[in-house]
Amino acid sequence: MTVRIGLIGAGGMGRAHVDRIANELPGAQVSAVADINFDAAKAVAEPLGAKAYTTGKELIDDPNVDAVLVATFGKVHEESVIPAVQAGKYVLCEKPLATTAEGCLRIMDAEQAAGRKLVTVGFMRRFDKGYNKMKELLVGGELGYATLVHNRHRNPSVPKTYTSRMAIDDTAIHEIDTMRWLLDEEIVETRVDRPRFTSKRFEHLNDPIVVVMRTESGVLIDDEVNVNIGFGYSIECELVMETGTARLGDQEKIHVRDQFGNRNAICGSHIDRFHDAFNQEVQEWIHAVARGEHTGASSWDGYAAACVIDAAVASLEDPSGPKVEVAMIDKPGFYA
């Protein structure tokens, strides 16, 4: 079966997904594209012979759409995900599932009413080889249990429209989910520290910040979010266990050694740095949809991340940067 995918959101992330589905991954085709900017939808749809729409609703109702890929802004994910679920279609929604825990709960309600898990959240780092090796080492247990994790999440720059809240719900969300997945436990408390801010930021932005989190078992996680670093897109992670540590390889690039030194190129964006992880994620989703099965991070994972976001934002908005407990509902049996 060829899965016919409808893409909602024809921006950079959506176009990168279209490109991988058309040129790299077997088993699917993009049959429709929707964007509030119709010209942008048309520009992506026409070369593929796909339909273009202005609204997600029209795309979801299209009988030639089997499954929906949502790549709009986080704030408007909910308005596409809920109708897609109500139409009984599988959805791969880019992170965040919704920007607040409340929004995620509404999605979970719709999904439970539909009676099956239909929503996958695009937490692609779960498919990254380096993080998977790290998890394997931790689960293997030869270096003991985890005590600390140090993360650095650096972007070359962000547009003026990027807000301080987005440093958490759009950027740190990756570490929030990856740490829950890596350590296999919930984050129960968080606080946001503010170092000296960079002069390279837009005035309205708190940048850099450090999001500090603690898990149920007491593992302490720090995450430097630094989004105007200039030199490139750089993700670092070091897992500290009792008798050893594991660190991500720096970039998905080769090392060059010559008369200028020993170096590897720095990635420019997440699309570049996590290219293989995105491919793996989307490929597994396509195969699962064809089998009529759910795969990847669930709405519960989207909700759990949003609960940490809500707590971190509360800390960020209080100039004293207090520790804030993460409040969550009990996990419904549906997501067990």
Ligand code: ISE
């Ligand atoms: C963007 O949406 C991403 O997902 C990137 O991985 C992150 O580094 C960036 O800050 C976000 O805006």
